[in-house]
Amino acid sequence: MSNQNANRAGLTLGPLLHHWTPEARRDFYFRAADEMPVDTVYVGEVICSKREPFFQDHLPEVIDRLKSAGKEVVLSTLALVTQPREVKAIREAADADLIVEANDVACLEALHGRPHVIGPFINVFNEGARDFVAKNGAFRVVLPVEAPATSIKVLADNAGKLETEVLVFGKQTLSIAMRCYHARANGLTKDSCQFVCGLDPNGLNATTVTGDDILTINGTSTMSNGYGVLLHELDALRSMGVTHFRLSPQAIDMVEVARLFRDTLDGKLAPAEAETKLRPLTDPVPYVNGFYYGRVGLSWNERHAA
Amino acid sequence: MTQHSLELLSPAGNPAALRAAIEAGADAVYCGFADRTNARNYPGLNFDVDEMVEGVAYAHSKGAKVLVAINTFPPAGEMKSWKDAIDNAAMAGADAVILADIGVLDYAANKHPNLRRHLSVQASAANPLSINYYRDQFGVKRVVLPRILSVDEVAHVAKETGMEIEVFGYGSVGPMSEGRCFLSSYMTGLSPTSEGACAPASHVTYKEDGDFVLSCLGDVVLNRVAKGEGAAYPTPCKARYVACGKAGYIFEEPIALNALDILPELKKAGVTALKIEGRQRSKAYVAEVVSAFRKALDAVETGETRSTDDLSELSEGGRQTFGAYKKGWR
Numbered sequence: 001m002s003n004q005n006a007n008r009a010g011l012t013l014g015p016l017l018h019h020w021t022p023e024a025r026r027d028f029y030f031r032a033a034d035e036m037p038v039d040t041v042y043v044g045e046v047i048c049s050k051r052e053p054f055f056q057d058h059l060p061e062v063i064d065r066l067k068s069a070g071k072e073v074v075l076s077t078l079a080l081v082t083q084p085r086e087v088k089a090i091r092e093a094a095d096a097d098l099i100v101e102a103n104d105v106a107c108l109e110a111l112h113g114r115p116h117v118i119g120p121f122i123n124v125f126n127e128g129a130r131d132f133v134a135k136n137g138a139f140r141v142v143l144p145v146e147a148p149a150t151s152i153k154v155l156a157d158n159a160g161k162l163e164t165e166v167l168v169f170g171k172q173t174l175s176i177a178m179r180c181y182h183a184r185a186n187g188l189t190k191d192s193c194q195f196v197c198g199l200d201p202n203g204l205n206a207t208t209v210t211g212d213d214i215l216t217i218n219g220t221s222t223m224s225n226g227y228g229v230l231l232h233e234l235d236a237l238r239s240m241g242v243t244h245f246r247l248s249p250q251a252i253d254m255v256e257v258a259r260l261f262r263d264t265l266d267g268k269l270a271p272a273e274a275e276t277k278l279r280p281l282t283d284p285v286p287y288v289n290g291f292y293y294g295r296v297g298l299s300w301n302e303r304h305a306a
Numbered sequence: 307m308t309q310h311s312l313e314l315l316s317p318a319g320n321p322a323a324l325r326a327a328i329e330a331g332a333d334a335v336y337c338g339f340a341d342r343t344n345a346r347n348y349p350g351l352n353f354d355v356d357e358m359v360e361g362v363a364y365a366h367s368k369g370a371k372v373l374v375a376i377n378t379f380p381p382a383g384e385m386k387s388w389k390d391a392i393d394n395a396a397m398a399g400a401d402a403v404i405l406a407d408i409g410v411l412d413y414a415a416n417k418h419p420n421l422r423r424h425l426s427v428q429a430s431a432a433n434p435l436s437i438n439y440y441r442d443q444f445g446v447k448r449v450v451l452p453r454i455l456s457v458d459e460v461a462h463v464a465k466e467t468g469m470e471i472e473v474f475g476y477g478s479v480g481p482m483s484e485g486r487c488f489l490s491s492y493m494t495g496l497s498p499t500s501e502g503a504c505a506p507a508s509h510v511t512y513k514e515d516g517d518f519v520l521s522c523l524g525d526v527v528l529n530r531v532a533k534g535e536g537a538a539y540p541t542p543c544k545a546r547y548v549a550c551g552k553a554g555y556i557f558e559e560p561i562a563l564n565a566l567d568i569l570p571e572l573k574k575a576g577v578t579a580l581k582i583e584g585r586q587r588s589k590a591y592v593a594e595v596v597s598a599f600r601k602a603l604d605a606v607e608t609g610e611t612r613s614t615d616d617l618s619e620l621s622e623g624g625r626q627t628f629g630a631y632k633k634g635w636r
Binding site: 081082185 | 379380382407408409410412413429433435436438442443455459462481483485487488491492493497500525527546548549550552630634635636
C-alpha cells in the first residue's frame with residue numbers, strides 16, 4: 001500500500017487549455033487564489049505558443065497572488081515543441097525559479113534533473129518509464145488521460161515518494177498537432193489564424209456528419225466532447241495511492257466545481273450527491289469516464305459496472 | 307550491394323513482403339513481431355520469432371538491413387512482452403530496434419547496449435532538445451521524425467542534433483503528434499499506444515443510409531459518401547466532421563504522402579533514411595512503391611533528371627500531397 005493514503009488528497013487546477021482573453025484569464029486565477037479550495041495551480045500555455053504573448057504581462061502578478069494565497073504554483077510548458085523560439089522558451093522556463101510541468105521531452109533535457117512534474121502529455125504508461133523519470137528528478141507524475149484504472153493502480157502503488165496525479169474533471173485532450181484545426185475549421189491556417197480559438201472559451205464543437213456531438217476542437221488540440229468526470233472513483237483512486245486530483249479549467253463556475261470535489265475528497269459529500277450538484281453547472285455537456293474503465297473512452301460507466 | 311547515401315527503408319508486414327522489398331531495391335526493411343509490441347498489430351501481419359530469424363538471415367545475405375519496430379507503450383505491469391521482443395530482436399541479429407517508450411528504451415540500453423536503438427515516430431520527438439534527451443539518456447543513434455515538419459525544419463533538426471534522420475517518403479499522412487493520440491481509443495476502447503492498432507478492422511462497419519454509405523468506427527459515424535464513390539478507410543483523423551456549420555475533413559483529407567518529387571531537397575536537408583509507410587500493405591504494393599523510389603533515389607545520386615513514376619493509383623483516395631514538408635500545410 002502507498003504511504004500517501006493517510007495524507008490529505010491534493011486538489012489541483014490544471015493549466016488553462018483554452019484561449020481566454022488576458023483579462024478573463026487573470027481574473028480566473030485571482031478567483032482561484034482567493035476562493036478556490038485547490039492546493040496547486042498550474043499556469044502557463046500548453047497548446048499553442050502563439051497564445052503566449054497575450055498573457056505574458058499578467059503572469060508575474062498571477063503567480064504572486066497565487067503564492068500569497070498559499071498555493072503551490074507550477075509552470076506548465078508546451079505539449080508539442082517544434083520551433084526554435086519554442087525551444088528557447090522551454091530553456092527559459094526550465095531555468096526560471098518555478099516548478100515546471102514538462103509536457104514535451106524537450107523540457108526534460110532542459111531541466112537537467114532539477115525537480116519537476118511530468119505532465120500528462122509525456123507518456124508514462126508503465127513502471128519502467130515511471131522509475132526512469134523519477135530517477136531523473138520528477139517528484140510527481142500526471143498520468144496520461146488514457147491510463148485505465150488497472151494501470152493507475154500499478155503506477156500509484158509502490159511509487160515511494162513519487163506523487164501521482166490524475167485528471168478527475170474536464171475535457172480530455174485526445175490529440176495534439178502541428179496544424180491548427182480551429183483555424184482550419186474557420187477557413188484559415190495556423191500562420192494566419194486571427195486567434196479564432198479565442199472565440200470559443202470552451203472549445204469548438206465538432207459533430208459527426210449525422211449530427212452527434214463527438215469532439216471539441218481547441219486550437220491545435222482535439223478534446224473529448226464530454227467532460228471527463230471521476231467523482232465516483234475518487235475513493236478508489238485514493239486507495240490505489242493517487243495523491244493529486246486535477247480539475248481542468250472550463251468556462252463554467254470552477255470555484256463551485258472545486259468545492260464539490262474538495263468536499264467529496266474530504267468525505268463531507270457523497271459522490272452521488274456531488275454529481276447531482278455538479279450537473280446543473282455543466283449542462284448540457286455529457287460526462288465520460290470510459291478510459292478509466294478500459295472501455296470506449298467516450299462512454300459513461302456507472303461505478304458498480306466496473 | 308551499392309552503398310546509397312540516402313537509405314531506402316521499406317515496410318515488411320510479413321516474410322513475403324520482406325523478400326519483395328529487398329528484391330525491389332530496399333536498403334533496409336522494418337518489421338515487427340506478431341503482437342501488440344508494435345504499432346501495426348493487425349491480424350495476419352508481422353513475424354514470429356523463427357520468421358524474424360529467417361528474415362534477418364535472408365536480408366543479410368542480400369546486403370540489406372532489418373530494423374525491428376517495438377514501438378508501442380507497455381501498459382503498467384505488462385512489460386514482459388516488450389522485453390521479450392527486444393531480447394528476440396537481439397537474438398535474431400536485427401540491425402536495430404525502433405523504440406518509443408522510455409521504460410522500453412531504458413531496458414534495451416541496459417540489457418543490450420550493442421543493439422542499435424532508433425527512436426520511433428511514436429515518441430513524437432520534433433525538436434533538437436527532445437532528440438538530444440533520447441541520445442543522452444539511451445544512446446539513440448537515429449530519430450524518425452514526425453510527419454509534421456517542413457523540409458526547412460527537418461534541416462534545422464538535422465543540423466542541430468547531428469543525428470541520423472529518418473523521414474517518411476510515402477504512405478499515410480499522420481497529422482496528429484503520434485504516440486500521443488487517443489482518438490481511436492476514445493471511439494473503440496482499444497489503444498493504438500498500448501495495443502498497436504489504430505482504427506482496428508474489428509470495430510469498422512459500413513451502413514447503408516439511402517443513397518449513401520456511412521462508415522463507422524465503433525458507434526461513431528466517421529464519414530458519409532455516395533454509394534459507389536468508394537469510402538476511404540474510417541480513421542478518426544481522416545474523417546468528415548461538422549464544425550462551424552460546414553462538413554469537411556477538419557483534420558486531414560484521405561490522401562497519401564508522396565515525397566518522390568522532393569528527394570533532392572530531403573537529401574540536402576541532411577536526411578539519412580527515407581521511410582515508406584505501410585506494413586499493412588500487400589507485397590505487390592510494397593514492390594511497386596520501393597522500385598519507384600529506388601529508381602528515383604538512384605537518379606538523385608547520379609544527378610539525372612527523370613520523369614516521376616505515377617503512384618497515384620496506389621494512393622489513399624487516389625490523391626497525393628507533400629504534407630507538412632511544404633509550407634502552408636499547417
